[in-house]
Amino acid sequence: MMGASGQRPRLLAIIELGGYPNLTALYQRLGFDVEILNSQRKAQAALKRQVPDVVVAEYNFQSDFRDRTSNLETLMARLQRHPHVKVICFYQPEHQLKLEQLRQRFPVFAALSLPVSEEQVEQSLRAAHAAASTVDN
Template sequence: MEKQKSLLAVIELGGYPNLMPLYQRLGFSVELVTSQRKARSALKKHQPDLVVAEYNYQTDFRDRSSNLETLTAVLQHYPGVKLLVFYPPRHEEVFRRFRENHEVWKAIAFPVTEQAVEEALKEL
């Protein structure tokens, strides 16, 4: 019997369709959190196959440029966990620089569609 795939969905800002039915239809058990802090806590308890998160570039962070630096630092301890990121096209340049230093399995630009996410997840 095949082990059920698991997914941690980190929804901080949203702005895209409810993807929970898609995740479940594709056979994922899903845990949903609404902040990076909660995501880090969830990762300490269970390592999913995939984390889905939003890239949020912010110039007011003192020691980092986005919400994902800390999450990717935690994910370095779990090399089997893949990261799918949704990002705004207006931040494509800074996101590209982010990807030079941080492991991102797949990235989808806004507007995020169910079809684009499904295509990505079928590659997992």
């Protein structure tokens, strides 16, 4: 896979809670330069340095947040300035309704219910790359 600039595409993985397989080898096998962070705060700082082609993140519903409902809202708000970035999120099945409400406001490319399989993630990444390639051409 090649990114829009003819370089390897960049993938930012934000692993806050985990509970799914380590997918780093898959990301690298698919040709991504990978950066892995463990918090949205660190992801915000990383996005100031360089905007990735794909972000893989968890959707963690938080009913106690004052001004938002999840960890993903701040990330998605920042990415509105970069509509070419494809976001793939993992979510707990019991939070699907809340995630769908978020998706009405922000363009999440793919949402995969936990537990995720490597095959599901690979399919989503290949689709994201194909979608980015059609936009580039």
